[in-house]
Amino acid sequence: MSTVSLHKQGRIGVIAVDHPPVNAISQAVREGIITQINAANADGHIAAIVLIAKGRTFMAGADITEFGKAxxxxxxxxxxxALEQSHKPVIAAIHGTALGGGLELALACHFRIAHEGAKLGLPEVTLGIIPGAxxxxxxxxLVGLPLALEMIVSGKPITAPKAHQAGLVDDLVKGDADALPRAAIAYADKIITDGTAPRRLSQMEVPQNGSEADLLAKARADAxxxxxxxLAxxxxxxxxxxxxxxxxxxxAAKERAILGACMASPQSKALxxxxxxxxxxxxxxxxxxxxTPRPFNQIGIIGGGTMGxxxxxxxxxxxxxxxxxxRDADALKRAQNSIHKSLDEILARGRIDKAAHTTQGALFSITTDMAALSEADIIIEAVFEKMExxxxxxxxxDKVAKKGAILATNTSYLNVDDIASVTGRPADILGLHFFSPANIMKLLEVVEAKKTAPDVLATAMVLAKKIRKIAVIARVCHGFIGNRMLEGYLREAGLxxxxxxxxxQIDKAIRDFGYPMGPLQMIDMxxxxxxxxxxxxxxxxRFDPNAYRVMNRLVEMDRKGQKTGAGIYRYEAGNRTPLPDPAVDKITEExxxxxxxxxxxxxxxxxxxxCILSLVNEGARLLEDRIAMRASDIDVTYLYGYGFPRWRGGPMFYASQRGLDKICDRIKQFGETVGTRWWTPAPLLQKLAQEGKTFTDFDAE
Incomplete structure (x- = not known):
């Protein structure tokens, strides 16, 4: 079947794009659209053209397989x-998503209609570039400067109803998926009957009311x-x-020039x-x-604290x-109240509707009886971080769970193999290290133990996707990927x-690097x-005692951080702003x-x-030890779990972009000035640097 086809329905020519899974605008799609637009314009029986896509979505953007290629x-x-200059009216019929190039293509059409469930957006800034078509x-x-700023600068899509209200789409289609093609034909018929001429946006002016300079200034300040x-x-x-x-x-020429500069920037490559x-x-x-992943529908959770x-x-x-x-009635009541309070807050914020609030509440049950987990498909332990x-x-x-149930520990550091060893089913056991708050944070470390069965690992990855987490597979070691590397980062901050x-000064330097908060602020939090x-x-x-001398003293003074109103910083009542404290300076000097x-x-x-090169050096050791499969997995861990600036790509990409030979030299310099115990380049790092390679050349899978 042709990637792009043309068929006639009465006096309407319907150009259909069929390039699964997301109708990415590949070379074949581009060539097909031009061919069929020309054919429709040459056909005297066609008076208007509908551009539509088959499958689950309209054109979702550029073909990612062509990124970085000529x-x-x-x-x-x-x-x-070709679309805009068509002398016959062209109507884009949008369902699913019209993102990036998909929306630019729709904007080149003369009219747009959209199914009510569609989303439209220009997310290019998330890749370090700008819309380039x-x-x-x-x-x-079409929509004025305020909405254009909102959509393009944030990169966030808007709903079809909002797009219709703003004039981005000319008609909104309700009903099932089959309603869109029928509505598109009817809309095209009306265009013909009314004698409406093609509306070319390139011939229009941006509507202005005199506030544009202020809008642009505010947008710059907000960004x-x-x-x-x-930069994007x-x-x-x-x-x-x-x-x-x-x-x-x-x-348009200026847009192309800006796009070219963005594409050549380190930020674009990192993003x-x-x-x-x-x-x-x-x-x-x-x-x-x-x-083959195991089926699951019932989840057991042991522990109703913040993480559980x-x-x-x-x-x-x-x-x-x-x-x-x-464990007991009091803890049960606290956890039950916490769940229902959270659901109420999510409803109040508009993140779920009343029906979903009711449904989710009905899906939850809590008890002190472990036997209630006998039918659970996946059981996740989320209790205190203590091996025994x-x-x-x-x-x-092991006594309660049914045969084939997956048993997962939410440990942040402990040895999953040791935990699995006390059961008669080690193949069913793995780690699922969530990050707190677990309903908000996107990262999930899926920890494969030595005896974890392949289908258990596959099921964990399906679970991660279902609960909208970004999962990274790690193998067993103290702290896995993220927390093993974090030890060096925090050690250097303390030293x-x-x-x-x-x-x-430490926290500001790391914030200026791009982190949302510095390491000492994070410790206090x-x-x-x-x-x-x-x-x-x-x-x-295992660690450098000097790095924690100050922190140990502060804890022993009951200065544990924000929760006690004082830690490395002091905090005023009801305010989480960290304030310098001369008392801490004095303790540090002592x-x-x-x-x-x-x-x-x-x-x-x-x-x-x-701080950053300690992450890189330990990341190289993780790759050597086969704890992480890929350097890019380490980057994902730090982007989603630890606040590493996305526009730097992650610690391993940052090091590769800077040059591994330069990274090695810098680590050796620190070895000379502060000691070689922690500052000796990892063998893999040295090897790649000597060979002129990057971490992207190494695959430990």
């Missing part, structure tokens, strides 16, 4: 020109505040400003890497690729039955503070007592003296390099 003829601008010029001419360090939103505003001040062709890395992370390892309730909310939101187990507690629970689960940098208790379980050889450390002036550059 464009093949015909180019997208030729398609846009005259989208920044056509959209404001600076909300998307700190990201500002460049998109430049292109939209050109739509206001220049003739269409000149504005595109992040885009592909997320999709690559979903791939199973070779030994599990042919495994978060996991429950994520599962309820996906329409799964959830049975929660708590977890082992005790898994011994009980830098002892060596002479203030907490506010999480609570210092957690790390304090964990360190008591580890031998001193502890530096006890450790024999001479304090000095430390540059922001050193702060950033010691």
């Amino acid at each position: 464009p093949k003829s015909p180019g997208f601008p030729q398609v846009i020109n 005259q989208g920044t010029q056509r959209l404001p001419r 600076t505040r909300k998307m700190r360090g990201v 939103p500002q460049k998109a505003i430049d292109a939209l400003e050109a739509a206001l001040t220049l003739p269409f062709e000149d504005g 595109q890497h992040a885009f592909f890395a997320e999709r690559k992370a979903a791939r199973l390892p070779k030994h599990a690729q042919n495994a 309730c978060g996991i429950a909310l994520a599962c309820l939101g996906a329409g799964l039955y959830v049975t929660m187990i708590e 507690v977890k082992k005790s629970i898994f011994r009980d689960l 830098l503070m002892l060596e002479g940098a203030t907490p506010q 999480a609570g210092m007592d957690i790390g304090y208790m964990l360190r008591k379980q580890f031998p001193a050889s 502890e530096a003296q006890k450790a024999g450390i001479t304090r000095r002036t430390i540059s922001d550059e050193e702060i950033v390099d010691r």
